[in-house]
């Protein structure tokens with residue numbers, strides 16, 4: 001996990017959004033490989049192991065559905081996803097589930113973007129190009145902090161769709177691996193070739 005990501009993290013135990021506290025035990029450059037994320041409100045502590053922050057257990061960990069499923073990067077190349085996201089310059093992009101497999105391509109295309117993988121499949125390991133988080137039922141980031149979000153097909157259901165919208169900054173885009181999804185709080189821009197693309201409206 002990048003040290004700078006600490007200020008975006010949110011404790012999943014309650015709706016209050018406050019800054020979490022990082023206690024690092026082992027770092028490599030700007031990356032924390034071992035340590036603890038603490039919540040000043042409820043005093044919960046979340047371990048950072050092998051660079052991954054463990055806020056909860058990935059509900060699809062070890063699930064056959066993910067390995068057998070058609071994943072986002074098999075449908076689309078990183079160039080297309082980057083164009084759909086319309087993210088340039090700097091900022092954060094969340095990649096949920098199998099969408100984390102786009103990280104190498106996106107990092108090459110947009111080196112200024114910081115990638116955050118949530119519940120990435122096991123074949124996406126900790127690396128300097130992506131911060132990895134694990135969570136049980138939410139995206140453990142504060143609201144309105146990321147410039148783009150890509151939701152893998154296996155996570156194209158609630159509560160993950162609503163979470164994708166919540167963490168997005170207004171007028172930024174969400175790309176979902178699934179054409180026929182209904183996403184509250186985002187306006188559909190396109191739905192074709194197995195993907196849904198929308199923009200956060202900022203309206204309830």
Ligand SMILES: [Zn+2]
Pocket residue numbers: 011012013014039040041042043044
């Ligand atoms: Zn807490």
